[in-house]
């Protein structure tokens with residue numbers, strides 16, 4: 214079993230009171246000389262001794278709490294054994310989950326204000342809860358399940374040189390083995406500690422709609438290559454990762470190569486190595502939110518819809534159900550996800566078409582939409598894609614974001630181009646971690662009298 218990693222003993226130790234949450238899970242405080250310090254492992258309100266681990270930026274330092282001098286009442290014993298041993302899985306496992314949700318809401322609001330340049334009271338208006346009109350103004354991150362543990366239906370484990378499966382340490386290539394994370398649904402990791410796998414491989418592990426387990430091993434990845442200056446950046450890195458992964462040999466070790474997942478009446482067959490939302494309740498709740506947002510507008514019908522970064526078409530299904538008529542175009546770069554979509558929608562009397570390729574390129578030749586749903590990866594959609602969406606003049610845009618800062622930036626790009634956010638809903642889709650998922654409804658300014 215591995216022990217908790219410690220920063221170098223030579224790094225300076227500071228005493229700091231942290232007072233607000235940052236996007237990314239750290240807590241932020243100021244040193245006596247005014248320098249901002251982001252502290253991992255601290256809760257706003259606490260005074261901690263922290264070892265400085267990064268002084269590269271001029272305006273702030275990064276540090277890790279090593280001694281909690283004045284603990285928060287919300288501090289709990291570590292909920293996740295793997296994180297206790299240094300794994301990067303559950304970075305907020307030391308905070309009572311309800312309070313962690315409050316902190317995540319504050320961090321999301323902070324990002325929408327600082328990165329998106331939206332006024333806090335406008336953000337509160339977007340989040341007003343129709344079912345609870347007397348609730349105090351706040352973002353309010355909604356739970357997807359009663360419990361902060363046992364929610365993940367899709368996970369990845371790495372395999373060390375001795376063939377043992379485990380999780381990466383925080384920001385490290387080393388593995389924590391012999392202790393499990395608490396995110397996976399019950400039974401998902403049972404017995405894996407006793408098995409041995411191909412050294413350097415990766416395991417994709419999935420629980421399907423019937424709670425049956427499927428495990429596929431991905432062969433060790435080829436060493437990374439050098440890239441030209443043009444091919445750098447987060448989007449390029451994601452493209453490369455997708456392409457490297459698609460070329461890795463796979464071996465089914467348990468169950469099938471694809472797993473069935475259900476949303477409403479539809480059932481998709483998704484490769485075990487492919488993409489499906491991690492939280493077992495996420496696809497259903499997001500699809501309901503997309504449907505509710507679109508239904509709340511007076512979009513003209515029949516409506517042409519784009520489901521961008523649509524994967525297997527969960528939101529396309531919600532659009533078909535909500536709008537009854539019209540056509541839906543799913544765009545994604547993943548051929549297997551689109552094949553899963555084709556299989557589902559071929560059985561229906563609905564007009565759903567799939568298009569494989571980069572969103573920015575494909576949408577140039579699609580028929581103009583009344584409704585656009587976009588669910589980009591963590592890098593967000595960015596200027597090029599948003600320019601092209603706005604040029605097509607949709608009446609309704611629903612933006613789904615899994616990275617708060619990119620989500621805020623994308624919403625700002627839409628508002629700079631004549632759209633207004635009217636509703637927003639955020640979900641605790643990754644309990645025990647700092648991540649949140651947020652969904653926003655946008656309409657042209659003219660539709661809301663701006």
Ligand SMILES: C[S@@+](CC[C@H](N)C(=O)[O-])C[C@H]1O[C@@H](n2cnc3c(N)ncnc32)[C@H](O)[C@@H]1O
Nearest residue numbers: 488522523524545546547570571572588589590
């Ligand atoms: C966050 S997932 C969402 C998938 C789907 N909406 C769902 O909820 O299941 C993002 C999807 O975008 C696709 N993708 C990522 N970058 C892309 C790009 N530049 N062009 C087209 N598809 C992309 C991935 O293959 C993935 O299916």
